[in-house]
Amino acid sequence: MFQKIKGTQDFLDLSLWQFITKTSAEYLNLHNFNQIKLPAIESVDLFKRSVGLETDIVNKEMFVVEQRTGSSEQICLKPEATASTMRAFLENGIQNLPWKVFSFDTLFRYERPQKGRYREFNQCNIETIGTESISQDVALISMLDGLFSTKLKINNYALVLNFLGCQNDRLNFREVLTNFLQASPNICETCQKRSTTNPLRIFDCKSESCQSIYQNAPKIINHLCESCGQEWQQLQNHLELLGVSFAIKPELVRGLDYYNKTVFEFTSSHLGSQSSFCGGGRYELATQLGSKTAVPAIGAAFGIERILLILEQIQDKLLLSQKPALTVVIPLNPEQNILALLVAQNLAQHNLAHDIILDDTSSVKSKMRKANKLGPIYCVLIGQQEQESNSVTLKNMVTSEEQLIKQIDLVSTLKNH
Ligand code: AMP
Numbered sequence: 001m002f003q004k005i006k007g008t009q010d011f012l013d014l015s016l017w018q019f020i021t022k023t024s025a026e027y028l029n030l031h032n033f034n035q036i037k038l039p040a041i042e043s044v045d046l047f048k049r050s051v052g053l054e055t056d057i058v059n060k061e062m063f064v065v066e067q068r069t070g071s072s073e074q075i076c077l078k079p080e081a082t083a084s085t086m087r088a089f090l091e092n093g094i095q096n097l098p099w100k101v102f103s104f105d106t107l108f109r110y111e112r113p114q115k116g117r118y119r120e121f122n123q124c125n126i127e128t129i130g131t132e133s134i135s136q137d138v139a140l141i142s143m144l145d146g147l148f149s150t151k152l153k154i155n156n157y158a159l160v161l162n163f164l165g166c167q168n169d170r171l172n173f174r175e176v177l178t179n180f181l182q183a184s185p186n187i188c189e190t191c192q193k194r195s196t197t198n199p200l201r202i203f204d205c206k207s208e209s210c211q212s213i214y215q216n217a218p219k220i221i222n223h224l225c226e227s228c229g230q231e232w233q234q235l236q237n238h239l240e241l242l243g244v245s246f247a248i249k250p251e252l253v254r255g256l257d258y259y260n261k262t263v264f265e266f267t268s269s270h271l272g273s274q275s276s277f278c279g280g281g282r283y284e285l286a287t288q289l290g291s292k293t294a295v296p297a298i299g300a301a302f303g304i305e306r307i308l309l310i311l312e313q314i315q316d317k318l319l320l321s322q323k324p325a326l327t328v329v330i331p332l333n334p335e336q337n338i339l340a341l342l343v344a345q346n347l348a349q350h351n352l353a354h355d356i357i358l359d360d361t362s363s364v365k366s367k368m369r370k371a372n373k374l375g376p377i378y379c380v381l382i383g384q385q386e387q388e389s390n391s392v393t394l395k396n397m398v399t400s401e402e403q404l405i406k407q408i409d410l411v412s413t414l415k416n417h
Contacts, residue, residue: 007111007119009305019320020307021104023151024124031143033100033126038084040106041065044074049288050083052257054198061109063119077108080256081125082299086285089129089295097130104304116274116306126280127299134231137262137282137298138238144278144300145244148266153318154310157268157277159245162252163232164200164260164281165224173223174199184213203251211251219250228261235262258283262298270310277310278302324353325378327414328371332383334360340382343392343407350411372397378414 004010011017025035044064051057063077078084081103089099103125111117126144128136141159148154164170181187181195181202187210191202203214224232239246246264254263263281271277280300287294311318327347331340340356347354355374357367371379381393381402392410395402405413 005119007113009118009120015320016308016311016315016318017304019318020152020304020311021124022321024147024302025102027147027151028102028126031100033102036085036088036101036103038078038081038088038103038105040078041075042078042084042087044076046083046087046289047076047079050086050256050258050285051080052198054194054201055256056111056204057109057256061111063108063110078105079107079109081105081107081123081301082127082256082258082283083285083289085125085127085299086129086289086295086297090286090289090291094129098136099127099129101129102126114274116271116303116309118305122304123301124304125299125301127297129297129299130295131298132296134234134262135238137235138242140280140298140300141239141246141262141264142242142244144266144280144302148278152307152311153314154268154277154307155314156270157266157310158247159264159266160249160252161235161239161246161262161264162249163221163224163228163235164253164263165220165228166260169220169224169228170200170260173218173220176218176223177202180217187213198257200253201257203253214251217251221248221250231261254279254281258285258288260284264300266302268306268310270313271306274306277306326374326376327352327354327378327380328374328376329354329356329380330364330367330371330382331356331358332364332367332381335384336382336387339387340380343380343382343410346411347414350415352411352414378417380410 044062047058047062053059057079062079065075065077067075085101085103104122105125106120106122108120110119113119126140128140145159148157165173177199178195181199187202188205188207191205191210194201202210205211221232252263252265259281261282264279265276266278267275268277269275278300280298282296282298284294284296329340329344331337337358344354344356357371359367359370376397379395379397381395386392390407391404392407393402394405394410394413
């Protein structure tokens with residue numbers, strides 16, 4: 001017997017999944033975001049240039065695809081969607097700005113699997129590309145807050161915010177942080193390495209002792225230039241005015257290198273250690289991907305599996321779409337199979353949900369038992385007698401009442417019940 005690959009999952013009931021994706025897509029369309037679809041494979045270089053060489057995603061977690069000999073380009077299964085969206089934006093020469101898009105993506109990261117963390121997972125990725133206004137950050141964050149609270153009915157979540165400043169701010173802060181790290185000899189080996197290559201990444205460290213040292217680390221929000229300081233203030237004021245609650249988390253840097261200015265995460269206490277279910281921020285990726293001009297953008301992604309974990313606990317309170325009433329067609333003998341198939345075809349043409357018991361060796365009793373397990377409201381029985389009189393026996397499975405009706409009247413009878 002084969003088993004699924006480590007870190008992957010089988011989903012055998014998609015009702016909650018579809019509630020999440022359908023509700024989100026409708027809500028995003030309402031805010032004039034258009035759905036796009038991106039390839040599952042991209043060039044490895046795309047992520048090296050964008051996500052960053054010192055990040056876990058690029059350093060340790062890429063699923064690189066073995067290529068045919070002779071091909072020089074390295075390709076991988078997509079580990080995240082922002083770089084791909086930006087690649088698509090540049091490659092397709094999009095002119096109408098801002099480009100407001102979203103996509104549902106299956107992503108791959110070679111992580112240590114645990115609850116809420118898988119090697120294959122799914123995200124809804126949302127981007128507003130080609131806009132500098134800090135009000136777009138406010139718009140995106142408050143839109144997400146509305147989606148989670150009023151549409152997906154997630155309760156007890158928190159929004160945490162930080163502001164990473166502009167490139168200059170980060171260059172200046174790098175020096176301040178490096179000085180602090182040099183005076184902190186007890187940090188782990190990875191952090192020591194990062195303190196020279198990419199010091200901001202130290203805040204991602206999972207070691208508790210490092211994290212307790214970083215409680216006293218300098219905070220980037222205290223080292224912003226005047227214009228970034230104003231934007232940071234405006235972001236907070238406007239979120240407050242829109243009634244969006246948040247907390248400031250100075251050590252939030254997010255695991256990817258391309259962010260500047262606003263970064264945020266939505267977290268839930270229902271998720272255990274993998275508490276973040278949505279993350280995002282402002283970024284400039286175009287120049288890193290070869291564009292001559294900078295293209296400011298803001299985006300976010302939420303994990304479908306993590307939202308599933310939250311909603312599974314309150315599933316009963318959600319208005320999940322009900323399955324349509326089912327009619328089961330039962331030919332009593334193999335000779336009536338073709339007539340039963342014609343009847344089923346007619347039900348399909350009239351959008352009536354149905355199934356058909358095509359089981360030549362079973363007795364009528366066992367066919368009825370099988371039909372019953374499908375949970376139908378009606379069964380349509382077709383034996384020799386029905387066949388000869390152009391009729392069917394319609395059995396109400398709730399009351400057990402049976403009625404002989406003309407085949408031609410079946411659809412209207414079912415529709416009127
Ligand atoms: P990121 O792309 O790392 O910014 O993550 C954005 C969101 O994707 C997170 O908040 C999670 O909901 C989800 N996510 C990220 N990595 C994983 C993973 N390995 N397994 C499941 N969900 C994930």
